Amino acid sequence: MGRGQGLAEEGLSGRPQIVVLEPHGFCAGVAAALRKARAFCAAGGAFCLHEIVHNPQVVESLRRSGLKFVDDIDEVPEGGRVLFSAHGASPQTRERARRRGLEVVDATCPFVERVHEAARAFASRGLKVVVAGYRNHAETAGILGEASGAVAVSSAAEAEAFAASLPRGEKIGVVSQTTMDARETERIVAALSERLEVEAQAQVCGATKERQDAVRAFDGDLLVVLGGANSSNTRRLCEVARCRAARVATLGELEALDIAGARRIGVTSGASTPEDFLREAVRVLGDMV
Secondary structure (H helix, E strand, C coil): CCCCCEEECCCCCCCCEEEECCCCCCCHHHHHHHHHHHHHHHCCCCEEECCCCCCHHHHHHHHHCCCEEECCHHHCCCCCEEEECCCCCCHHHHHHHHHCCCEEEECCCHHHHHHHHHHHHHHHCCCEEEEECCCCCHHHHHHHCCCCCCEEECCHHHHHHHHHCCCCCCEEEEEECCCCCHHHHHHHHHHHHCCCEEEEECCCCHHHHHHHHHHHHCCCCEEEEECCCCCHHHHHHHHHCCCEEEEECCHHHHHCCCCCCCCEEEEEECCCCCHHHHHHHHHHHHHHC
């Protein structure tokens, strides 16, 4: 479907217009991780460290295929098989897996791997590493493990406070969680640069930025963002919208959504949301207008 094409055009019927934003849905990193996950399950499966991606439909599908999700590497029996999620893992976790004799299949997104590499490079030069990201997110936690004393800041205000704790002019290295708001990442780098000497490799991934840009350009009354409640990139899509935005993870949540008064309704989906869920959601929304 082309950019901005409406599925229900407002015309003589006076029905609201539904517009599916492009791009939406799986990014290349998620698609690759799911291919590895399905092959892992087909080969006997076992355990996955954290959710492979943050989407309830995807996780439930893999559970039905026999995959068991755990939050700590020590939950995997010694000598067992484990899949690392698309969000990556810290070097400390990888070492614990090696010591436990685990067979590891790594589904880390290549873009996330590049962020790890940048953090290691900064640390190897003796720079303090700052991650523009949410410290409780699995991706950020993995990146923080690459450098002793690394810190995460999630806003320009946090960045200002952190910068004030260091001597003026100290040199730091900055990287970013790949699913941050691209503009907030720029503001974080700018805030740090007010006081410190900043060397930054802090760009969000291209797929994340493209989806955020499409949402920012949408000029309707309501944006429906399809994705998991714990999906960072999905939350960012809601936050950058110019109109009222609602995140829905299930068709039940969609059916409960108040769309009264909305004449132009946009629909998009997070980078880990399956296309078949979007198609079904558009069908349901069409029945609601």
